[in-house]
Every structure is written in C-alpha cells, then in structure tokens.
Amino acid sequence: MKNQYKPNNDCAPILEICEVEVFGCDVGCYDENCSKKCGLCKSGSCDIVTGQCDQSGCAIPGLQTPSCKACPSGHYGEKCSETCGNCSQNMTCNHINGTCNGACNTYRQPAYIAAQGPIVSTIEDFWQMVWQEDVYVIAMVTNLSEGGTIKCAKYWPDNTGDKIKIDIFGIQLDSEKTYSSFLIHQLQLTNLKTKASRQITHLQYTSWPDHGTPDPLELLMYHQYVTKAMRKHPENKLLVHCSAGIGRTGTFIALDALYRHGIKEGSINIVEYVHTMREDRMNMIQNLDQYKFLYRALYESLRATIHPFSKEKFLDEVKSVLSSDNTVNLSNLRIQFKELDSLKPVFQENEKSSGFENMTLNMTGSVLPADRIRIILSSHVKGRGTYYNAVPVSTFTMRDCVITGQYPVPGAAVDLIRLLVDQECSTLISTSPLSEVPSEEFMFSCQTVSQFIEQNPDEVNINYNHALVGENIYANA
Numbered sequence: 001m002k003n004q005y006k007p008n009n010d011c012a013p014i015l016e017i018c019e020v021e022v023f024g025c026d027v028g029c030y031d032e033n034c035s036k037k038c039g040l041c042k043s044g045s046c047d048i049v050t051g052q053c054d055q056s057g058c059a060i061p062g063l064q065t066p067s068c069k070a071c072p073s074g075h076y077g078e079k080c081s082e083t084c085g086n087c088s089q090n091m092t093c094n095h096i097n098g099t100c101n102g103a104c105n106t107y108r109q110p111a112y113i114a115a116q117g118p119i120v121s122t123i124e125d126f127w128q129m130v131w132q133e134d135v136y137v138i139a140m141v142t143n144l145s146e147g148g149t150i151k152c153a154k155y156w157p158d159n160t161g162d163k164i165k166i167d168i169f170g171i172q173l174d175s176e177k178t179y180s181s182f183l184i185h186q187l188q189l190t191n192l193k194t195k196a197s198r199q200i201t202h203l204q205y206t207s208w209p210d211h212g213t214p215d216p217l218e219l220l221m222y223h224q225y226v227t228k229a230m231r232k233h234p235e236n237k238l239l240v241h242c243s244a245g246i247g248r249t250g251t252f253i254a255l256d257a258l259y260r261h262g263i264k265e266g267s268i269n270i271v272e273y274v275h276t277m278r279e280d281r282m283n284m285i286q287n288l289d290q291y292k293f294l295y296r297a298l299y300e301s302l303r304a305t306i307h308p309f310s311k312e313k314f315l316d317e318v319k320s321v322l323s324s325d326n327t328v329n330l331s332n333l334r335i336q337f338k339e340l341d342s343l344k345p346v347f348q349e350n351e352k353s354s355g356f357e358n359m360t361l362n363m364t365g366s367v368l369p370a371d372r373i374r375i376i377l378s379s380h381v382k383g384r385g386t387y388y389n390a391v392p393v394s395t396f397t398m399r400d401c402v403i404t405g406q407y408p409v410p411g412a413a414v415d416l417i418r419l420l421v422d423q424e425c426s427t428l429i430s431t432s433p434l435s436e437v438p439s440e441e442f443m444f445s446c447q448t449v450s451q452f453i454e455q456n457p458d459e460v461n462i463n464y465n466h467a468l469v470g471e472n473i474y475a476n477a
Contacts, residue, residue, distance in 0.1 A: 040068035061096055071095040112253050113237050114281050116245035117142060117152030124167045126155055136233040138202045139226050141252050142242040146210040151243040156187055168192050180394035181207035181218040201229040208248055213293035216300045250277055250284030254294050259301050358387040363406040379418045388415045
C-alpha cells in the first residue's frame with residue numbers, strides 16, 4: 001500500500017491497496033505442509049516451523065523439552081531431570097518412571113570409603129576426612145611396613161593413654177587388644193575447635209602376606225569383629241584402607257558387601273559388584289589371586305557359622321550339653337564337629353613335596369606338613385637335611401607361638417633337638433607316653449645331644465640333664 005500523486009492539477013491523493021495472504025497451520029500442527037502433529041506438547045500447540053513446545057513443556061514426563069524427544073540415556077522424569085542411578089552395568093531405564101530396562105544394581109548405595117593409607121604429609125587430611133564423613137569404624141588391612149617397604153604412616157598414638165595433635169584434631173589411644181592376626185584400637189577423636197569428641201574403633205589386620213592372600217578363616221574372623229563394630233553405627237560408612245587403597249581394600253569391601261547381601265537376599269553376583277566398585281574407583285581388586293581369594297573367602301563365609309562366643313554364652317552352651325537330654329546335645333556337637341571338619345584346608349600332593357621326599361622321616365605317611373608353612377631346620381648337623389614334620393600354630397591372641405609336630409622317628413632325634421634350638425623353645429610337651437614311642441631311648445640319650453653340640457659349639461648352650469631340654473620337658477609318661 002502506498003500514496004501516489006499525479007503531476008496534473010488534480011492534487012487529490014490516490015490510495016492503492018494490494019491483496020495480502022497469510023499462510024499458517026491449524027493449532028496442533030507444524031512443518032512446511034502442516035503435516036506433523038504437536039501431540040506431545042502440554043499446551044497442545046507448538047512452533048509451526050520446528051515443532052518445539054512452548055514454555056509449558058511436554059504433556060508427559062520423561063521427554064526432553066522443548067523437542068519432547070525421549071530423555072537421553074541415563075535420565076528420566078519431568079524435563080529429564082532425574083538420573084537412572086540404580087541400574088546394573090550402565091543399563092538404561094524407563095524414561096517416564098525410571099524403572100531399569102535390565103537388572104537393578106542392588107549394590108549401589110554408598111556404604112564404604114575406600115582410601116589409600118595416609119603418608120606423613122596426608123595424615124592431617126586423613127583425620128579431616130574421618131571427621132567430615134562421620135566415620136566411626138576404620139578397617140586397616142595392611143601393616144605399617146612390609147618387606148622393608150613403608151606401606152602406611154602411623155596416624156595414631158603408640159601407647160595406651162598417649163595423645164597426639166594433628167592440626168585441629170586430638171587423637172588419644174584409649175585401649176589396644178591384640179589377637180593372632182589383628183589388633184583393635186579404641187581411639188578418642190576430638191575436634192579441638194568445637195570440643196566435640198567421637199569414639200573410633202580402629203581394626204588393623206596384620207597377617208596379609210606381602211605378595212599373596214591371607215588365610216580365609218583368619219580374615220573371616222577379623223571380618224566378624226569389623227561387623228560387630230559396625231552394628232553400633234549401621235548408618236555410617238565403613239572406612240577401609242590398605243596402602244594404595246585398591247587391591248586388599250577392594251577385596252575386603254567386596255567380601256563384606258557380598259556376604260551381607262548373600263545372607264539377606266540368598267544370592268550374590270560377584271562380577272556385578274566388582275564392576276560397580278570399579279565404576280567408583282579404578283582397579284578395585286588388583287589381581288587374579290585376590291579375585292580367586294574373594295571366591296574362596298565367600299565360599300567359606302556363606303557355608304559356615306564363624307562368630308566369637310561371649311564367656312556367658314559359652315558357659316550356657318556347655319551347661320546345655322551336659323543337661324539330661326544328652327542325645328540331642330551330643331548330636332549338636334557332632335554337627336559342629338562335622339562343620340569344622342569341612343573347613344579343613346585340603347593340600348594337593350605338590351604342596352607337600354618335602355614330606356613325600358622325606359617319607360622315612362614321617363611317623364605317619366598320611367600326616368604331612370604343607371611346604372609353605374612347615375618349619376625349616378636352619379642349624380647344621382652333618383648328614384642331616386632341613387626337614388622335620390612340624391608346623392607353627394597360633395593361639396587366639398598370639399601368632400605362630402606354638403609348634404606342633406610329630407615325635408622323631410628312630411635315628412632322627414637330633415632333628416628334634418635342632419628344632420628346639422633353632423626356634424629357641426623353652427618348653428617341650430609330649431602328649432604320648434614315652435614308653436610307647438620307639439625312639440624314646442635314643443631321644444633322651446647323651447649321644448644325641450652331644451652329636452648336636454659337637455657340630456654347633458657356637459650356636460647352642462643346652463642345660464641337659466636326663467629329661468631336661470632348655471627349661472622343661474613335660475611328658476605324659
């Protein structure tokens with residue numbers, strides 16, 4: 001439309017009008033030919049070119065605004081604002097309600113802190129983490145040093161009653177209990193700024209070999225004490241650390257989590273859980289030996305009842321056994337003994353090679369020591385080897401403090417003398433009547449001891465008088 005003036009004397013304006021056509025789509029349609037529907041928009045209308053919904057959003061949850069396409073993988077809900085955080089092995093979930101399209105990850109809830117062992121420069125950070133994360137139980141699965149290598153700095157006091165100050169924290173060692181394969185420390189952690197205090201139970205497993213895996217039953221006993229400590233704080237995270245915080249730490253966390261899940265649900269998925277751990281911390285369970293050990297430890301833990309007895313409960317058990325209904329109670333003892341019998345480790349022939357090679361030195365051919373645990377004789381006697389049928393045994397509170405072995409076969413009494421001297425034994429207890437042992441006379445002869453002393457004059461000082469070796473011999477004669 002425009003105004004136009006003619007050059008003649010007629011000065012009246014002329015108004016010219018052109019026709020204007022406006023093209024569009026009906027409400028609810030879009031695209032060049034209006035062939036597509038805005039069916040997923042909450043308001044019912046959309047941009048006629050792109051089809052994107054207005055700010056009112058999509059008609060149903062689980063769609064991504066403004067295009068109202070399905071949520072990207074791992075998200076669901078209104079405007080795709082929720083995360084599929086509990087689906088197994090990164091599987092997707094339903095974009096509307098979050099239901100996993102595959103299996104659910106039953107191990108996803110954070111229950112642990114996996115950490116490296118603190119070094120001197122990070123002890124302050126370690127205690128800050130313990131305080132910040134409201135930790136009450138620490139499971140330490142390493143020694144401070146192993147094989148001459150420092151594995152972890154000591155971050156608690158040396159002696160009961162001692163206190164140390166780490167930045168704003170004070171740590172006091174209230175008590176220490178020693179067991180054959182672990183220690184339990186009760187620590188008082190105090191925030192010196194706020195004056196608030198917290199009791200920390202610190203359990204240190206001391207029997208994990210430097211290059212290898214521990215005895216499953218020993219670790220399970222330790223695990224029972226960790227479990228007992230955590231019962232007082234079920235809502236708090238368990239802090240687990242070794243040196244690097246991946247190998248032993250991952251193995252122990254997997255053992256704890258899978259054992260608890262197996263007891264509760266009746267099923268476990270080791271592969272799934274290890275995968276879950278590695279999503280959070282790379283290389284959890286560091287090598288094949290640790291992975292195989294996890295299977296073995298879980299097998300032992302799920303098939304046997306391993307737990308400490310209180311003194312009172314033990315006395316009640318014995319009283320029950322001695323009650324009038326002996327048939328029932330003796331049956332219970334038989335079940336327990338059978339269960340114990342099933343827990344015995346089975347050694348293959350190649351694991352007892354020294355015993356087979358020295359068969360003539362064994363009183364009983366069916367009872368041979370495993371090579372990796374047998375005691376090796378170190379003293380020298382001409383014509384004698386390093387073999388003796390004996391192994392170390394731990395008590396409940398001391399490791400490898402007792403030696404159990406056979407009585408020497410005829411002609412090998414000097415090897416028992418060597419064993420006593422090598423291991424600095426002060427007491428020898430024989431539980432068999434000496435009169436029933438074929439080599440008894442040779443064992444307690446001056447010739448036997450003299451033979452050893454003559455060949456080891458600088459290594460031994462034995463006060464030998466008839467049945468006296470070291471300090472005492474107790475014999476059931």
